[in-house]
Amino acid sequence: MNFTEALQRAAADYGLTLSEEQQQQFIRYYELLIEWNKKINLTAITGPCDVAVKHIIDSLSCYDKTLFLPHAKVIDVGTGAGFPGIPLKIWRPDLKLTLLDSLNKRLIYLKEVVDQLGLKQVTIVHSRAEDGAHDRELREKFSVVTSRAVARMTVLTELCLPLVCTGGHFLALKGKDTFNEVEAAKKAIRILGGEVISIRPVHLPGLNDERNIVIIKKLRPSPSHYPRRPAMIEKKPL
Template identity: 45%
Template sequence: MNPEQFVQALQEKGIELNDRQRGQFNDYFRLLVEWNEKMNLTAITDEPSVFLKHFFDSVSAAFYVPMEGELTLCDVGAGAGFPSIPLKICFPNLSVTIVDSLNKRITFLNELANQLELTNVRFVHARAEEFGQNPAYREQFDMVTARAVARLSVLAELCIPLAKENGRFVSMKGAAAEEELSDAEKAISVLGAKLEDKYSFSLPIEDSERNIFVFRKFKKTPKKYPRKPGIPNKTPIQ
């Protein structure tokens, strides 16, 4: 998918990019490749793959979940900024917070935000488990996103505590997502959320399977969650 095809594919989904936004995506690609030579941000560095597998794939959440209005969005373990930075470029109204455990990725994201002249973005260097227990962030966000960070049973414990009551947790997954959903049912319920919608589609060109789960938070998360760093991964809620 070249940049022109990317713009056209988004247009077909009702997302119109102006010249500035197109330029931001082009600069994002350039900076990603440049910084990737100094640190490991992504294994995908050729232009067609970055525009398809990183940029288009990230924005695909907005095909199903409304992003209009003054929404606060927290992206857990975003790495090089996916999905939240492509979403922020398309929807400048979003107020984005990214939490990541690697400081060098935070350094990249700060530089990226400066170069792309993004406003209302902040990047926090922290373990997701500790971040979720911080009163400054806990239950503060309209929407929490995560893209292929961990199995859903683990991810739920890292993400749901950050969503406000009646907020949403949007999980972006590849194949085998239904099996993960089945494994995570208990955790999602314990943490105070329930499945609201699920969507399956194929990524264009390569035709690979994608799944988006949208969970609605209906009550506060019990204070004990998330547990200490490493524990959710070792012993997911059963």
């Protein structure tokens, strides 16, 4: 099965209807992912069916129209190969998307993706998450912050919640052990001004592994001295 067929089947099985333009953008995205993966380490998942389900549909699984309001400002922290940020942008072209990553080689790749797919209102930021969260241009400027497979919730919370504006949401795409991770991070979530709204299970087509979307609402500003340096976050989690 080629990627076009795999994408169409995965989208239909998940209940999504892609326009012709969206399909063509996802196909070109896949081609660029495979091409660049030969030069830099982007992903271990390269098969057409696996990319369609485990990258594209998995990224779109965090979409909720009640959270992604029209023209919402969204930042994808530790975006890597562009997941979930790029699929969300293809699905909702009106989103004002920022992609944040610490590796410049990945950002060069992402710029080519953005240019070749014709995506507008996409900003690419070269920064570590803990530095970006202290940048006045980024701190508490986003109504939605996403992060996928980056770190444990105790760490993610401290890195990501300072980027969320009051009233906005942090969406963490997590795998197994989500509930234990969230329990361990409850104190950090409270200190940083958030509250867990829900932990939504995700069932991807053809897969039985555990996946969840943790939805945290930002109730008040985060204390200015957070996030701390990564070594301190690891050594002394909140």
